[in-house]
Amino acid sequence: MNVFAATGRGTLAVVREVGRIAQFAARGAVGWAAGPFYWRAFLNALMRIGFNSLPVIGLTAIFTGAALALNIYEGGARFNAETFLPQILGVSIVRELGPVLAALMVSGRSASAMAAELGAMRVSDQIDAMSTLAVDPFKYLVSPRMLAATIALPVLVLVADIIGVYGGYLVAVHALDFSGTVFIRNLWEFLTNDDIVSGLIKAAVFGFLLSAMGCYYGYNSRGGAQGVGAATRSAVVGSAVLILAANYLLTSLFIRV
Amino acid sequence: MPGDTPKISIRGLEKAFNGKPVLRGLDLDLAPGRSLVVIGMSGTGKSVLLKCVLGVIQPDRGRIAIDGVDIVRLSESRRARMTRQIGMLFQGAALFDSLKVWENVAFRLIYGERRPRREARQTAVDCLAQVGLAPEVGELSPAELSGGMQKRVALARAIAAEPSILFFDEPTTGLDPITADVINSLISDRTRALGATAISITHDLVSARKIADEIAMLHQGQIIWRGPASEIMNTGNPMVDQFVHGRADGPIHMTMRRA
Incomplete structure (x- = not known):
């Protein structure tokens, strides 16, 4: 076996796949603008990706905020910096943990659901049937989901930020003897608009990426139940990796700015 | 000619x-x-x-x-x-399981031809009648139907736009x-x-x-x-x-x- 040929084939396959995903995501991004726009499908997706994700986002955020407060307090105490707990907690949640954890949770919940649903529709001929009914399945199934995720994620992250900080507040005030008033004042005075906006921009990008991955793998699913399973797995793993990679790129971009 | x-x-x-x-x-x-x-x-x-x-x-x-x-x-x-x-009846019926039966039949009219939902619904009920299904069936979801009924609904969907x-x-x-x-x-x-x-x-x-x-x-x-x-x-x-x-x-x- 020629190792170089095998490596070359593998590399070309990866490049082709990345190209296909990029093309798919671009088509999804502009698909809704070119019309027709399916409001009902969009609102349905917004409800499922956004509103229905609130409980899991809230629970993730409150426990993360609480655990983070304990860690910051314990770590900060080693060099007498425990009083900076509100500021460090706020920046950590608003800039990093809120967007990343919310996106990962929505990826696990919604990207997998998109891949499974579209995959099942593909293997049962429902997508082909839609195209015979004078409706572009891409515009009906993919674009509304991608737009909904891109809009819903910043809102979910804003909720995650508030609940996460509140989790830290509860621990700080009730377990670590912080003054509630001082906690809020320090947090308020320290956090800038840029901190919040950068987190929300990240959230929109993550929403776009996770929905693109969920829709791509589901829409192109092949081979029955096994194919749908593989599509779901690829969507979750792919979107998680993309979210983490994009988070690094965006963070380095925002810090430079 | x-x-x-x-x-x-x-x-x-x-x-x-x-x-x-x-x-x-x-x-x-x-x-x-x-x-x-x-x-x-x-x-x-x-x-x-x-x-x-x-x-x-x-x-x-x-x-x-x-x-x-x-x-x-x-x-x-x-x-x-x-x-x-062209209207098509697929082998497995290929009904959209997230929609009600009448929405399946009226899908093309609502989303493809942008007809008002009320008018499309009436057409769907008429098409269901043509394949021997009662209007109440329209309120069910495809998963609640037998294989034969699913095929009838798929036929109603195929003929709804009079292809x-x-x-x-x-x-x-x-x-x-x-x-x-x-x-x-x-x-x-x-x-x-x-x-x-x-x-x-x-x-x-x-x-x-x-x-x-x-x-x-x-x-x-x-x-x-x-x-x-x-x-x-x-x-x-x-x-x-x-x-x-x-x-x-x-x-x-x-x-x-x-x-």
């Missing part, structure tokens, strides 16, 4: 998957208002043929004309406009003989009522003889026999003979791997 233009005309159609040819230069003409049933063994390209005409699969070579217009070389949007005159061409992919597969006969009768009646040109694919010879004006047999990607439905049992073609009598021995050999 315009009157001589076939509704559907296919010339030299070729399609291969992963280097394996499925359709090998298939030629087929179908006059307006005629019903053709295509029979053949599994994997001979019957479904691929329909999907190529629908534009769901892009053929490798060949010409597919509807009303004399070659749709293979049209842009995606123009081809979509041409194929709007001039109808495709039926294995319309009676998996149904008991009585339900299959009901579906066959509905297909015959509705196709005639619409004056539509129909292509059906099936293994079910009872169904084929009931709904077809003509039958064609597809083998190894080409039409090897075509004639009136009444002659299918006495074609004199050894391959067709073997197929219609369901014999393992004959000129058609199944590829089987030996241990």
Whole structure:
């Protein structure tokens, strides 16, 4: 076996796949603008990706905020910096943990659901049937989901930020003897608009990426139940990796700015 | 002369998957208002043929004309406009399980033709009645229906926009003989009522003889026999003979791997 040929084939396959995903995501991004726009499908997706994700986002955020407060307090105490707990907690949640954890949770919940649903529709001929009914399945199934995720994620992250900080507040005030008033004042005075906006921009990008991955793998699913399973797995793993990679790129971009 | 233009005309159609040819230069003409049933063994390209005409699969070579217009070389949007005159009943019904039955039937009217929901709903109820289903069925979800009812709903969906061409992919597969006969009768009646040109694919010879004006047999990607439905049992073609009598021995050999 020629190792170089095998490596070359593998590399070309990866490049082709990345190209296909990029093309798919671009088509999804502009698909809704070119019309027709399916409001009902969009609102349905917004409800499922956004509103229905609130409980899991809230629970993730409150426990993360609480655990983070304990860690910051314990770590900060080693060099007498425990009083900076509100500021460090706020920046950590608003800039990093809120967007990343919310996106990962929505990826696990919604990207997998998109891949499974579209995959099942593909293997049962429902997508082909839609195209015979004078409706572009891409515009009906993919674009509304991608737009909904891109809009819903910043809102979910804003909720995650508030609940996460509140989790830290509860621990700080009730377990670590912080003054509630001082906690809020320090947090308020320290956090800038840029901190919040950068987190929300990240959230929109993550929403776009996770929905693109969920829709791509589901829409192109092949081979029955096994194919749908593989599509779901690829969507979750792919979107998680993309979210983490994009988070690094965006963070380095925002810090430079 | 315009009157001589076939509704559907296919010339030299070729399609291969992963280097394996499925359709090998298939030629087929179908006059307006005629019903053709295509029979053949599994994997001979019957479904691929329909999907190529629908534009769901892009053929490798060949010409597919509807009303004399070659749709293979049209842009995606123009081809979509041409194929709007086709209604299709899929093998597994392919109903949208996230929508109610009436929304399935009215899907094209609401989302494809942008008709008001109330008007589309009334049309859906009328179409359900045409296939013998009560208005209450419209409120159910597809998962609550039996296989035969799902096929009826799929037929109602296919005829809702009054297409001039109808495709039926294995319309009676998996149904008991009585339900299959009901579906066959509905297909015959509705196709005639619409004056539509129909292509059906099936293994079910009872169904084929009931709904077809003509039958064609597809083998190894080409039409090897075509004639009136009444002659299918006495074609004199050894391959067709073997197929219609369901014999393992004959000129058609199944590829089987030996241990």
